[in-house]
Amino acid sequence: MPSRGSSLTAIALQKFKKNFWGVFSFYLVIAIGLIAVFAYAIAPDNSQNANQMHLSIHSKSPGFKVTMLTIPSNIKSDQNWLDQLFFGNKNNDSEIPISSYEINKDKLTYTQYASDGLVGLSKSIGLDVFPNGDYKPYIKDK
Numbered sequence: 001m002p003s004r005g006s007s008l009t010a011i012a013l014q015k016f017k018k019n020f021w022g023v024f025s026f027y028l029v030i031a032i033g034l035i036a037v038f039a040y041a042i043a044p045d046n047s048q049n050a051n052q053m054h055l056s057i058h059s060k061s062p063g064f065k066v067t068m069l070t071i072p073s074n075i076k077s078d079q080n081w082l083d084q085l086f087f088g089n090k091n092n093d094s095e096i097p098i099s100s101y102e103i104n105k106d107k108l109t110y111t112q113y114a115s116d117g118l119v120g121l122s123k124s125i126g127l128d129v130f131p132n133g134d135y136k137p138y139i140k141d142k
Contacts, residue, residue: 040088054097056113056120066097066113070138071129101139103127108135 016022035042057066073092097113099120106127112120127133 038085041085052091052095054095056115057097060115065141067099067101068140068142069096069098069101069108069110070094070140071096071125072131072138098139103135106133
């Protein structure tokens with residue numbers, strides 16, 4: 001009777017490898033676990049606790065788009081990469097949904113977004129708030 005290293009673990013592993021649904025389920029559980037662990041790297045809202053909210057657009061349907069003005073902050077966050085990976089990025093910048101904007105000399109005048117046909121408030125900020133006075137990268141459709 002030849003003995004070829006047939007421990008109970010090796011026998012169980014060989015039987016498991018032959019079972020298609022067992023192997024498929026194992027890899028499915030591993031894939032779902034990886035998605036759960038790296039969710040903040042995958043998700044479109046990678047803010048702290050996925051909690052970037054705007055009251056003026058909170059009840060809009062998925063896929064709704066609006067122009068967002070991001071006002072950069074001078075506050076630098078001390079956050080290591082592991083903290084960002086598991087908990088998301090701390091967002092120090094202010095995001096404001098806007099319906100229109102215009103440039104007047106050294107000021108950016110914008111109208112805040114208001115739903116249901118209402119007209120939002122008009123406000124102005126200096127262009128010196130933006131690095132090098134370049135405001136274009138801070139206005140995006142989202």
